[in-house]
Amino acid sequence: MKVLEIYKELCKGYGQQGWWPTTPENSINPKYHPGNELRKLSDKEKIEIIFGAILTQNTSWKNVEKAIVNLNQKKMIDIDRVIEAEEKDLAELIKASGYYNQKAKKLKHMAKFLKENGLRKLEHMDIQELRQMLLSVNGVGKETADSIILYAFQKPIFVIDAYTRRIFSRLGLCDEDVEYDELQKFIAEGLDEDVLVYNQFHALIVEHAKRNCRKKQECDGCVLKCKSFK
DNA sequence: GCCCAGGAGCCCG
DNA sequence: CGGGCTCATGGG
Numbered sequence: 001m002k003v004l005e006i007y008k009e010l011c012k013g014y015g016q017q018g019w020w021p022t023t024p025e026n027s028i029n030p031k032y033h034p035g036n037e038l039r040k041l042s043d044k045e046k047i048e049i050i051f052g053a054i055l056t057q058n059t060s061w062k063n064v065e066k067a068i069v070n071l072n073q074k075k076m077i078d079i080d081r082v083i084e085a086e087e088k089d090l091a092e093l094i095k096a097s098g099y100y101n102q103k104a105k106k107l108k109h110m111a112k113f114l115k116e117n118g119l120r121k122l123e124h125m126d127i128q129e130l131r132q133m134l135l136s137v138n139g140v141g142k143e144t145a146d147s148i149i150l151y152a153f154q155k156p157i158f159v160i161d162a163y164t165r166r167i168f169s170r171l172g173l174c175d176e177d178v179e180y181d182e183l184q185k186f187i188a189e190g191l192d193e194d195v196l197v198y199n200q201f202h203a204l205i206v207e208h209a210k211r212n213c214r215k216k217q218e219c220d221g222c223v224l225k226c227k228s229f230k
Numbered sequence: 231g232c233c234c235a236g237g238a239g240c241c242c243g
Numbered sequence: 244c245g246g247g248c249t250c251a252t253g254g255g
Contacts, residue, residue: 020236057237063253064236098252102238141238161236206236215234233255241248 001171003190006224007197010204013223017203020151021065022048028072030065038154038196043119048077049152050114053144054106055097066096082111106139113137123153131157142180150202156195158188159202163209170213171226 018032022045030048033039041049048068055064070093071077076085091104113133114122122130127149134145146159160183169176174183191197212222219225 053236056235058235058250059237059252060235060254062235066253096252098235099237099250100252102250106238139238143237147236159236163236202236209236235252235254237250239249242246243244 001173001224001226003173003187006171007191007201007204009223010208011200014204014207017200017207019199019203019206020049020052020147021061023068023072023077028069030068036196041152041154044077046119046152047079047114050110050148051077051082051107053147053151054110054139055094055103057099057103057144059098063096063098067094070094070096079111079114082107083115102139109138110140123155127155127157130155146184150195150198154195156193156198158184158191158198160184160187161202161206163205163213164202166215167205167209167213167224170217171224 016034016036018034021030021032022041023030025042030052051071052064052068055067068077074081074093076082076090076093082090085108087104087108090107091100094100094103094107097103117133122133125133130149130153131145134140134148135142140148143159143161146157149155149157150159160180164187165174165176165178165183168174168183168187169178174186187201191201208223212218212220213224
């Protein structure tokens, strides 16, 4: 089974995903926006995705959502307001997302970075250059950087996460502790370099990992049937 | 009570 | 340069 076939099977099995969730205007609850075309994002949505990418580090989205609702209520999906906020107050708002002391620091680092560079400048940068800049921010590793580039800046870079490693290693296509950049290169080479494709594929991988390819494998009804060709 | 979730940094040999 | 430790809440 090759990369493109896996993508097609997942599309067939799960259909369109609405990824990444953002909060509509005049609301405080993030929601998914289904659709098979690239939607133009507001600056507020971009910032929400960037903050969300930090908040979701090793954390279930459900808990992140609670944190984002609180941030929305206090109008904290905002670069200046995060910079001005007391770290302990920020930590209190994002408590439900776990690691709240660390994440409060990370959000402030990120807000400062965005303030110094500006969204406009960042989104017009070359992908690899942008990636290097993001990686220099304390609290931003490869997955977080790539999520920001793909989902907030809508530039084509494939996001690797624990789910991707799990699924691809179970398919026999990589080692389970494969290097991030190696698996990223492997997958990207099997696909068109396209934001929507990368976006959908990663979302499908998450969906598949939650439904069937969990840590404890649930192979009944799996659309990939990896065991049948291993 | 246990395990797990859309990781990253730091320290240590 | 890799391995182990820490950070932490909420849901199953």
